[in-house]
Amino acid sequence: MKYTGSCHCGSVTFEFEEQEIKSGLRCNCSVCQKKGALMSAFTVSPEAMNINAAEGALATYSFGSGTAKHHFCSRCGIYPFHQTLRKPGHYRVNLGCLEGVDTTKLPFDVFDGASL
Numbered sequence: 001m002k003y004t005g006s007c008h009c010g011s012v013t014f015e016f017e018e019q020e021i022k023s024g025l026r027c028n029c030s031v032c033q034k035k036g037a038l039m040s041a042f043t044v045s046p047e048a049m050n051i052n053a054a055e056g057a058l059a060t061y062s063f064g065s066g067t068a069k070h071h072f073c074s075r076c077g078i079y080p081f082h083q084t085l086r087k088p089g090h091y092r093v094n095l096g097c098l099e100g101v102d103t104t105k106l107p108f109d110v111f112d113g114a115s116l
Contacts, residue, residue, distance in 0.1 A: 005097040007073035007080050011057035014080060014093070016044045024095050024106045029113030031063065031070055035079055038103045043090040049081075085116065 001020055006013040024038040032039075051058070059074040068085040072078060081093045095103050 003093075003098050003101075005080055005093060005099065007057075007076050007078035007097065009073060009076040009078075011054040011075045012051070012071075012073045012078075012080055013053075014049060014051045016048050016050065016091075016093070018042060018044065021095065021098075021101055022106070024103065024108040025092070025111055026108050027111045027113040029116070031061070032113060035070075037079055037094045037096060038106065038108055039082075039092040040095060041109065043084060043087050043092055044081075046089050046091070049091050051081075085113075 002015060002017050004015045021040065023041050025041040026032065026038060057073055057075055059072055061070045061072065062068060067088050069083040070079060071081055073080070078097065079094050080097045081091045084090050084092055095101050095106065
């Protein structure tokens with residue numbers, strides 16, 4: 001399936017192809033716990049992720065080792081995706097940013113990022 005997503009204001013958009021999304025993932029690390037977003041349980045390769053952002057709209061926050069890159073819109077503040085610590089360069093997406101995905105109906109697992 002082809003998925004499209006965006007931040008709230010539309011300054012950051014993205015698309016990728018993946019099988020039907022049937023579940024999500026939450027992480028308990030210090031950043032993800034505060035974000036509270038339901039992320040994809042799968043990762044998207046950099047080649048498969050098509051990102052479009054208005055000039056200056058895509059900002060990045062990283063901490064600790066700096067390997068994980070938490071991307072957000074500098075205009076509306078929404079987190080649409082991040083590059084992972086365990087698979088550098090690959091993305092997990094904020095399922096709440098995807099068109100046609102109702103995150104309130106998805107089961108999810110919890111990843112223990114706080115212990116890394």
